[in-house]
Amino acid sequence: MKEIKIKHDSQPEEIHDFTKGYLTLPFDEGQFGDFITNLLGLPQTLQKKIQGNFELHLKDLQNFYNLVNQRIEQQNKGKLIQFRTTLYFSDGSSVTLGGITELETYNEIKPITCVAAVLTWDYLILFADKTVPEKQTIELLITISNYEKKANEPSLDYIGDIGEFVLTISHTARSWAYDIEHLFSNQINSLINPVNKLKNFIRINSARISVGVLIVYLIISLAGAISAIKFFNLKQVDYVNEFMNRENIDISQKINFLSTYIANGQSAQYYFKVAIFILISIIISITFLVWVSNLAESKEPSFLVVTRQSKKYRDRICKKLERKWLWFSFSIVISIITSLIANFIFTYLIK
Secondary structure, X not given: OOOXXXXXXXXXXXXXXXXXXXXXXXXXXXXXXXXXXXXXXXXXXXXXXXXXXXXXXXXXXHHHHHHHHHHHHHHOOOEEEEEEEEEEEOOOOEEEEEOHHHHHOOOOOOOOOEEEEEEEEEEEEOOOOOOOOEEEEEEEXXXXXXXXXXXXXXXXXXXXXXXXXXXXXXXXXXXXXXXXXXXXXXXXXXXXXXXXXXXXXXXXXXHHHHHHHHHHHHHHHHHHHHHXXXXXXXXXXXXXXXXXXXXXXXXXXXXXHHXXXXXHOHHHHHHHHHHHHHHHHHHHXXXXXXXXXXXXXOOOOOEEEOOHHHHHHHHHHHHHHXXXXXXXXXXXXXXXXXXXXXXXXXXXXXX
């Protein structure tokens, strides 16, 4: 690099050598100290969590960038220092994209599912009441729910029971941070799917519904057992009365008949069969309880559809969830039909 001549009023002429390189900042000595303090100091932090079910694509992540960047550049005259996106995948790997261009052109070729994303903005903003720009950082963490981890995949601690947005703003101006938080909240809420009231009610009351199915099954089974016992008792009474009312039978034969009838223990055998039937009914009803409970607790998942594998994963889970809700409806009907059939078979066999 050539020598550059700089002329000062206090000196006739002084030559500085810039071959080693210099950085020029538009601050005086006092402003430069404030700038470094605000750049490296500990700002305040504002955090907000929003949970719900959603389906996000690469275009939605790009819209977050455009939303924030336009807002800050237009109203705060901020300068974007850095924007980066980190995507986390089902195999435990991750990729960091440095800039909006890389995010717009991103195309993952590996067969992996995206399970989380972190968007980070670093800005230098000159507020009206400040003399030097200050660094502001915005971080948006997005995680999905109900990710079905395979046996050979590592544990992913950031996977929760429901989809979640975690917004963290490191700032030096509280009113500005609240404004940005409100901007994000409106955008996020517009992306969250509305709650299905019926499915949500079933999910919340899954335990009560399961117990209700068990009680209904047992009531039907017990009603059938009581009805069978009454039928048996009436049949046995008619049988004994028919023999005892014969005119050609003397008293000794009647006593011998009653002794033989009691010794055969037909009533005891019958009641034992009824007890076995009730025990089997209890076991079956508990099985239905567990089955119905598992189906009723099916949660609506969230998806980050940023890879081809993520799309396949979404399609597979949605079909599986539809089948679960269909089986939930069938399970209640099947439990009632099963109890009725069991009663019919039991009554038929013991006649």
